[in-house]
Amino acid sequence: MEDRRALMEKLDVNFDLHEQLMESLSKLHERYFLKQNNRPRTMAQFDRSFHESHGGRVTEVLRHREDGGKSIGTFCIYVPEEVALAVNVLIIPLCGGSAWAIPFADKALPRDICPLIRSTFGMAIGAVCPYKKLKDFVVGETTCDAKKKVWDFFGFKVLELPQKKRPQDFQLWLDEVMEFKRMMEELSGKTIMPESLHEAICLMNRKRRVLQKINAFRKLQSPPISGLDALLVSQMALSQDICAFIDDAEALAGELQERVTGGVSAYNGDGRRVLFAGSPAPMGYAKVHHIAETSGLHIVADESCTGSRYFNALVDEGPRDIEGMLRSIAERYFTIDCSCFTPNTERLENIMRLVDDYRIGGVVHHILQYCHTYNVEARTIERALRKKGIPSIIIETDYSEEDAGQIRTRLEAFAELLEKAK
Amino acid sequence: MEDRRALMEKLDVNFDLHEQLMESLSKLHERYFLKQNNRPRTMAQFDRSFHESHGGRVTEVLRHREDGGKSIGTFCIYVPEEVALAVNVLIIPLCGGSAWAIPFADKALPRDICPLIRSTFGMAIGAVCPYKKLKDFVVGETTCDAKKKVWDFFGFKVLELPQKKRPQDFQLWLDEVMEFKRMMEELSGKTIMPESLHEAICLMNRKRRVLQKINAFRKLQSPPISGLDALLVSQMALSQDICAFIDDAEALAGELQERVTGGVSAYNGDGRRVLFAGSPAPMGYAKVHHIAETSGLHIVADESCTGSRYFNALVDEGPRDIEGMLRSIAERYFTIDCSCFTPNTERLENIMRLVDDYRIGGVVHHILQYCHTYNVEARTIERALRKKGIPSIIIETDYSEEDAGQIRTRLEAFAELLEKAK
Numbered sequence: 065m066e067d068r069r070a071l072m073e074k075l076d077v078n079f080d081l082h083e084q085l086m087e088s089l090s091k092l093h094e095r096y097f098l099k100q101n102n103r104p105r106t107m108a109q110f111d112r113s114f115h116e117s118h119g120g121r122v123t124e125v126l127r128h129r130e131d132g133g134k135s136i137g138t139f140c141i142y143v144p145e146e147v148a149l150a151v152n153v154l155i156i157p158l159c160g161g162s163a164w165a166i167p168f169a170d171k172a173l174p175r176d177i178c179p180l181i182r183s184t185f186g187m188a189i190g191a192v193c194p195y196k197k198l199k200d201f202v203v204g205e206t207t208c209d210a211k212k213k214v215w216d217f218f219g220f221k222v223l224e225l226p227q228k229k230r231p232q233d234f235q236l237w238l239d240e241v242m243e244f245k246r247m248m249e250e251l252s253g254k255t256i257m258p259e260s261l262h263e264a265i266c267l268m269n270r271k272r273r274v275l276q277k278i279n280a281f282r283k284l285q286s287p288p289i290s291g292l293d294a295l296l297v298s299q300m301a302l303s304q305d306i307c308a309f310i311d312d313a314e315a316l317a318g319e320l321q322e323r324v325t326g327g328v329s330a331y332n333g334d335g336r337r338v339l340f341a342g343s344p345a346p347m348g349y350a351k352v353h354h355i356a357e358t359s360g361l362h363i364v365a366d367e368s369c370t371g372s373r374y375f376n377a378l379v380d381e382g383p384r385d386i387e388g389m390l391r392s393i394a395e396r397y398f399t400i401d402c403s404c405f406t407p408n409t410e411r412l413e414n415i416m417r418l419v420d421d422y423r424i425g426g427v428v429h430h431i432l433q434y435c436h437t438y439n440v441e442a443r444t445i446e447r448a449l450r451k452k453g454i455p456s457i458i459i460e461t462d463y464s465e466e467d468a469g470q471i472r473t474r475l476e477a478f479a480e481l482l483e484k485a486k
Numbered sequence: 487m488e489d490r491r492a493l494m495e496k497l498d499v500n501f502d503l504h505e506q507l508m509e510s511l512s513k514l515h516e517r518y519f520l521k522q523n524n525r526p527r528t529m530a531q532f533d534r535s536f537h538e539s540h541g542g543r544v545t546e547v548l549r550h551r552e553d554g555g556k557s558i559g560t561f562c563i564y565v566p567e568e569v570a571l572a573v574n575v576l577i578i579p580l581c582g583g584s585a586w587a588i589p590f591a592d593k594a595l596p597r598d599i600c601p602l603i604r605s606t607f608g609m610a611i612g613a614v615c616p617y618k619k620l621k622d623f624v625v626g627e628t629t630c631d632a633k634k635k636v637w638d639f640f641g642f643k644v645l646e647l648p649q650k651k652r653p654q655d656f657q658l659w660l661d662e663v664m665e666f667k668r669m670m671e672e673l674s675g676k677t678i679m680p681e682s683l684h685e686a687i688c689l690m691n692r693k694r695r696v697l698q699k700i701n702a703f704r705k706l707q708s709p710p711i712s713g714l715d716a717l718l719v720s721q722m723a724l725s726q727d728i729c730a731f732i733d734d735a736e737a738l739a740g741e742l743q744e745r746v747t748g749g750v751s752a753y754n755g756d757g758r759r760v761l762f763a764g765s766p767a768p769m770g771y772a773k774v775h776h777i778a779e780t781s782g783l784h785i786v787a788d789e790s791c792t793g794s795r796y797f798n799a800l801v802d803e804g805p806r807d808i809e810g811m812l813r814s815i816a817e818r819y820f821t822i823d824c825s826c827f828t829p830n831t832e833r834l835e836n837i838m839r840l841v842d843d844y845r846i847g848g849v850v851h852h853i854l855q856y857c858h859t860y861n862v863e864a865r866t867i868e869r870a871l872r873k874k875g876i877p878s879i880i881i882e883t884d885y886s887e888e889d890a891g892q893i894r895t896r897l898e899a900f901a902e903l904l905e906k907a908k
Contacts, residue, residue, distance in 0.1 A: 174861045174882070176598070206649045209631045212828050213862035222828050224655070227628045228646045232661055239654055406634050406644050434856065439596045440635030460596070 071122065075198065078191040085192050086118060088164045089348055096354040100290055101332055104323065106316045107293050113300045113312065117347065122194045124305060128154055129198060134251050137195065137202040139184065139211060141302075141369050142225055142400060144393050146379065147245050149264035149306075151252035156195050157302045158202070160184035161348030163463035165192060172217075177210040178432045179462040180346060185214070200251055203244070207404045208437060221247065227406055234398055241394040261389050265379045271306055274313040275375035281320045282364045283422050286329035288320045291340065291363025292353045293330065298370045299347040335362035336482035339424045341415060342403075342442060343432035344369035349463050352430050355472050360479030365422040367415055368430065373400055376414075403437035411441070412448055419454055425482045427456035428475070455481055493544065497620065500613040507614050508540060510586045511770055518776040519718055523754055526745065528738045529715050535722045535734065539769065544616045546727060550576055551620060556673050559617065559624040561606070561633060563724075563791050564647055564822060566815050568801065569667050571686035571728075573674035578617050579724045580624070582606035583770030585885035587614060594639075599632040600854045601884040602768060607636070622673055625666070629826045630859060643669065649828055656820055663816040683811050687801045693728055696735040697797035703742045704786040705844050708751035710742045713762065713785025714775045715752065720792045721769040757784035758904035761846045763837060764825075764864060765854035766791035771885050774852050777894050782901030787844040789837055790852065795822055798836075825859035833863070834870055841876055848904045849878035850897070877903055 072079045093114055097107075113121075125135060135154035145155050160183025168190030169182040187193035204215035205223045215222050223240045226233035249255055278297060281288050289297075297316065301309055323329075338356065340363045345353065356363055366372060377399045380392040401411035418424065427449055429442040439460065446456050457478045461467055494501045515536060519529075535543075547557060557576035567577050582605025590612030591604040609615035626637035627645045637644050645662045648655035671677055700719060703710050711719075719738065723731055745751075760778065762785045767775065778785055788794060799821045802814040823833035840846065849871055851864035861882065868878050879900045883889055 172865065174858075174865075176856060176882075177858055177862065206828060209826075209858035210862060212649065213825065213859050213866075216829050217862055217866045222650075224648070224650045224828075226646070226648070226658070227634065228644075232658055233646070236648070236654055236658055403635065404631070406628060406646075407638050434598060434858070436596075436599055436631035436856070436858075437635050440599065440632060440639055443594065443596075444635075444639045460598075 068119065071126075072194060075122070075126075075194045076191060076196065077194050081190060082118070082192045082194070085162065085164050089162060090115070092348070092350075096350045097292055097296055100292060100330075102328070102330055103293060104289060104316060104319045104330070106312070106319045107296070109312045109315065110293075110296050110300050113304050113308075114296065114347070117303050118194055121303065121305070122198070125154060125156065125195070125198045135199045136251070137199040138204075139202075140205045140207055141374050142205050142207060142397055142402070143203055143223065144241055144244060144397055146261065146264040146268050146393055147241065147256070147390075148248050149267065150256045150261040151248050151254045153248050153252055156199055158184050158193070158195060159302075159344070159346040160187050161299075161346035161463065162187070163349075163465070165190055166463065173214065176434050177214075178343075178434045180344070180432055181210055181214055183346075183348075183463060203247070207402055208435070210434070225402075225404060227404060229398065229405055229410070234394070237398055238391065238394045241390055241397075245390060256386065258384055258386055258389070261386060262381070262384060265381055265389060265393070267306060269378045269381060270310055271301065271313075272375040272378055274310055274317055275301060277317045278313060278320060279365070279372070279375070281324065284324065286327070286331070287362065287364055288323035288328060288330055289316075290330040291357055291366070292350060294363075295345055295350055295353050295366060295370060298366065298374060299345070301374065302370070303347060331362055335360050336425045336479050337362055337364045337423055338482070339363075339365045339367055339415070339418055339422065339427045340371065340430055341367040341427050341445070342430040342438040343435050344371075345430070346370065351463070351465070351468065352428070352459055352461065352471065355468060356428060356475050359472055359475040360483075361426075361428070361475060363428070365418050365424065367418055369402075372414075372418065373402070403441045408441060412445060415445060416448070416452065419449070419452070424454065425485070426478060427454060428478070429456055429458040431458060431460040433460055433462045455485060490541065493548075494616060497544070497548075497616045498613060498618065499616050503612060504540070504614045504616070507584065507586050511584060512537070514770070514772075518772045519714055522712055522714060522752075524750070524752055525715060526711060526738060526741045526752070528734070528741045529718070531734045531737065532715075532718050532722050535726050535730075536718065536769070539725050540616055543725065543727070544620070547576060547578065547617070547620045557621045558673070559621040560626075561624075562627045562629055563796050564627050564629060564819055564824070565625055565645065566663055566666060566819055568683065568686040568690050568815055569663065569678070569812070570670050571689065572678045572683040573670050573676045575670050575674055578621055580606055580615070580617060581724075581766070581768040582609050583721075583768035583885065584609070585771075585887070587612055588885065595636065598856050599636075600765075600856050602766070602854055603632055603636055605768075605770075605885060625669070629824055630857070632856070647826060649826060651820065651827055651832070656816070659820055660813065660816045663812055663819070667812060678808065680806055680808055680811070683808060684803070684806060687803060687811060687815070689728060691800045691803065693723065693732055693735075694797040694800055696732055696739055697723060699739045700735060700742065701787070701794070701797070703746065706746060708749070708753070709784065709786055710745035710750060710752055711738075712752040713779055713788070714772060716785075717767055717772055717775050717788060717792060720788065720796060721767070723796065724792070725769060753784055757782050758847045758901050759784050759786045759845055760904070761785075761787045761789055761837070761840055761844065761849045762793065762852055763789040763849050763867070764852040764860040765857050766793075767852070768792060773885070773887070773890065774850065774881055774883065774893065777890060778850060778897050781894055781897040782905075783850070783897060785850070787840050787846065789840055791824075794836075794840065795824070825863045830863060834867060837867060838870070838874065841871070841874070846876065847907070848900060849876060850900070851878055851880040853880060853882040855882055855884045877907060
């Protein structure tokens, strides 16, 4: 306890407030995750990592920096992590998932922007983010209006994502990846060498492959892992040390295979298979997953940045020269079907593929409040799903628990509708 | 009346509903504009044009189309009008300013996107937009998340605006202007000739120059035109026939010069000089202008798309070859300091210049609800204004009258604060 206080105070964190935050997160974690029946035994490691995200992980990052390593904050899976890894720059995803921190943000930012941004800056403004001092700078991007302008307000560096996906847009994106390379080289004082970039590519691909393997089990009639636990794994993929995560995830994948062989499902009883699509669910937030999975729905796929969008595509491991590798990296990230693109037919096609592959009965569109792009796009996708005979429901929500009852009522009704539609 | 019914029914407009809309707009127009004292005599022509926007102007557009002319709908002053004009394609700005139409939009679109988009599509969905059938297609752009995704939903053509202003971004924008040229040539079946493009450039510049002339009068200690009337002029600049508008605006400019010579002001009594900055106020909407100017504030400059952003910069009339002219056009539009850019230092500088040139005592940040870019950017600008000792106030509102009392109380308090700060 006193060690933790010393660590936190060293990082300009208000220790008492931070303890309150941790308590609130622990309670939610218990309610959402630990109360599930029939969890894979190896999920315990992810529970530990969750609790260590503001403890042991902080010490790891501190040690990395004390050893001369650099680190940057990010908010988006569009930031090409391989490039940073190649010169030992650690990426710290800063997306907030905690309702608790939001009131602090209201001093500086409008209230009607998304809870993810408000939670993140609430953590910083409220002096409860241990990573605030553990980074050299922040690299934002232009994936949405509110984020883009908040980066301006705080004076962050910004990667420009184009808004279409034509060849000239790819060229603009490739230039940004090059620019990010220069940025990382300048920060680290090192030149990116072909071997280290190739190693970084392979390491990130390993992480994506194990996530693909875990998620593929959810295609089965009786998934050996719940939607909630699959979400926790994805959340930890974004915050844990990459090698430690791969080890834990491989252990989980092994156990899931055993469970399948032994006929063990994560679910007790029946439930309708649904796809969770849209805005992400960052660490600390699992409200809709929890309500859905206790309302007769089984989330068997996550189409979000805390889901398939993060691990779907791999970087081509073929090229061995810097230019070729940077192009492969740019190409891989450019396949991410974020709702910031127009038109976003790629996302529509990917969703239709998920619906088929995971034998989805219905889609839960998850919209973090005021996230215009996923919100409007949900209408476009809903229209296409309707033609395919797949019902969907739009849940627009924030991190608070105030609408939990209303969401439960709506999701229970949705489960009934899917039951009848079978 | 029967002629009007026939015209409207020919255009698939629900005549009775449309009459309700017109009545609601007329009432607002009377309350906001006609009740002002001491208006310039020549403003009567703009009142007429306002009333004719759904009457005589519709007939004009219809005639244009019957004569073989083409027309497109737009939503943004970033669409380069010169290029369309050069092949006789009429641009019809479709931005809705009427609260009355909004409920119709709620059937298809989320409620928490800006009233401008909801009003526009409310008009279309509610079958009260006479221009719905009077266009070949719509050209949207990527200036904000909600608009971008709504264009997707309706399948519109989209011009991509980059999000930064570096050379590679300009190149992307220049490509879009070229693409728009091809689009206009294909639609009209004509090749754009150097003479006609040069003529269009000069004509658009004439329109901008007369707007500049009218607005320069507002720099004077006793402006001969009110903020409300200057807004009406800008609103009509977007909807009236260009030549008719220039004639009317020149007549107004002449009268304003006479008023200045004769020492005639638009305002009775004292008021604090303020800048209206941020989201636009499209035709049909003048709520904040009205409340401000009846609460002790004089709006002496408009920093919005229905203000300086529309007429500030001219296209260079020097180049005479197509390529050179298209580059000049792209350059001129690229100077528009919309809040969609990051960083947007240009806008900050322009606002500081307006504050000096127009001897501004305070800034009213006008934010249409859920417009994230202007909303967050208002905080960045507020911070810079504070350093300069200029107070500002953020008014986040929609088209309804529900918050009128609250806005009045806040603006009256702001006027008092400016009075004390003198």
